[in-house]
Amino acid sequence: MPADMLPLAIKFPSEYFDAKATLECGQIFRYERLKENSYLVNSLDKQCLVETLGEYTYIYAFDKDYFFNFFDLDTDYGKIVSRLSGYPELKAATQSGKGIRILRQDLVETVISFIISANNNIPRIKKIISRLCRQFGEEKEGHYAFPSLGKMYAMDFSDWQSIGAGFRDKYLFSTARALYETDILAELALKRGEDAQKSLCSLSGVGPKVADCISLFGLHDLSVFPVDTWIFKTCRTEELNTAAKVRAFYSQRYGEHAGLAQQYVFYAAKQAGAKE
DNA sequence: AACCAGGTGGAGC
DNA sequence: GCTCCACATGGT
Numbered sequence: 001m002p003a004d005m006l007p008l009a010i011k012f013p014s015e016y017f018d019a020k021a022t023l024e025c026g027q028i029f030r031y032e033r034l035k036e037n038s039y040l041v042n043s044l045d046k047q048c049l050v051e052t053l054g055e056y057t058y059i060y061a062f063d064k065d066y067f068f069n070f071f072d073l074d075t076d077y078g079k080i081v082s083r084l085s086g087y088p089e090l091k092a093a094t095q096s097g098k099g100i101r102i103l104r105q106d107l108v109e110t111v112i113s114f115i116i117s118a119n120n121n122i123p124r125i126k127k128i129i130s131r132l133c134r135q136f137g138e139e140k141e142g143h144y145a146f147p148s149l150g151k152m153y154a155m156d157f158s159d160w161q162s163i164g165a166g167f168r169d170k171y172l173f174s175t176a177r178a179l180y181e182t183d184i185l186a187e188l189a190l191k192r193g194e195d196a197q198k199s200l201c202s203l204s205g206v207g208p209k210v211a212d213c214i215s216l217f218g219l220h221d222l223s224v225f226p227v228d229t230w231i232f233k234t235c236r237t238e239e240l241n242t243a244a245k246v247r248a249f250y251s252q253r254y255g256e257h258a259g260l261a262q263q264y265v266f267y268a269a270k271q272a273g274a275k276e
Numbered sequence: 277a278a279c280c281a282g283g284t285g286g287a288g289c
Numbered sequence: 290g291c292t293c294c295a296c297a298t299g300g301t
Contacts, residue, residue, distance in 0.1 A: 026282055027282095114282080115284095117281095117282050117283085118281095118282080118283040118284060119280090119281065119282090119283045119284075119296080119297095120281055120282080120283090120297095120298085120299095121280075121281035121282085121298095121299080121300080122281080122282075123281095123299090123300085124281080124298070124299060124300085125281090125282085127299095128298095164297085164298075165297080165298090166296075166297030166298050166299095167284095167295085167296045167297050167298090168284090168296090168297080169297085171284080171285090204284090204285085205283090205284065205285090206284080207283060207284045207285080208283090208284095209282070209283060209284090210282085210283070210284080213282070226282075227282095228281095228282035228283080229280085229281070229282070229283085230281095230282065231282080243283095266282075270282095
């Protein structure tokens with residue numbers, strides 16, 4: 001996607017929109033780093049280029065409206081950041097991650113992506129999703145779309161095996177069929193919280209943690225606090241000695257913005273881990 | 277060469 | 290309800 005072919009950019013202050021923090025905090029797997037703080041990002045059949053250059057972050061895309069919504073640009077993160085900074089244990093993580101925005105991702109893409117994420121590592125998750133798109137998504141302007149639900153419904157079990165997802169192949173096969181054959185997607189659009197959780201967990205390969213990620217990233221429910229191995233390592237205490245307890249404690253503590261708090265903690269923990 | 281990675285499903289209690 | 294454990298694959 002050569003820069004001189006692109007239409008007008010969206011220009012947005014970097015204080016609460018940092019390309020690296022937003023993309024590398026683990027909420028999305030379809031991005032490619034071009035250089036420091038400059039990324040190609042794919043969502044559904046669309047692509048954009050995002051880069052943070054000093055005071056401003058720019059988005060170049062043919063479909064500006066789509067990415068304005070995708071990056072949640074009409075939400076005021078300043079308010080949320082100042083509220084979360086008030087918690088002593090969050091002050092540092094919030095400060096270093098305040099450029100994170102919670103993306104408004106497609107529900108089906110999020111479901112499939114986070115089933116793949118289970119007991120897996122981010123580089124390999126990215127590779128598996130990339131193969132899924134390359135092998136089964138429509139080609140468009142030099143990149144590949146995420147396969148439509150109809151297309152995934154048409155995939156047989158050996159097709160799912162061919163993307164190298166390991167033991168998750170059977171979950172993906174089963175869930176693609178369920179999403180297509182039942183009304184669960186329409187129902188989820190109206191649900192939040194525990195109702196959404198319960199409904200999501202009926203899908204094969206979706207347990208409590210993956211369901212929370214789908215609620216947070218695919219339904220934009222910022223009140224959930226997904227607990228994965230990183231968060232659990234960071235947050236566990238003698239009292240909070242299971243993932244369920246950590247989840248209950250922090251979702252109650254941070255309320256409507258618990259999911260964003262979780263992203264700050266996750267990003268900070270990962271950045272710290274990556275440095276050594 | 278065991279151990280880990282944005283966990284889940286299933287068996288056994 | 291809860292606690293174990295197998296599970297594909299690739300990296301350290």
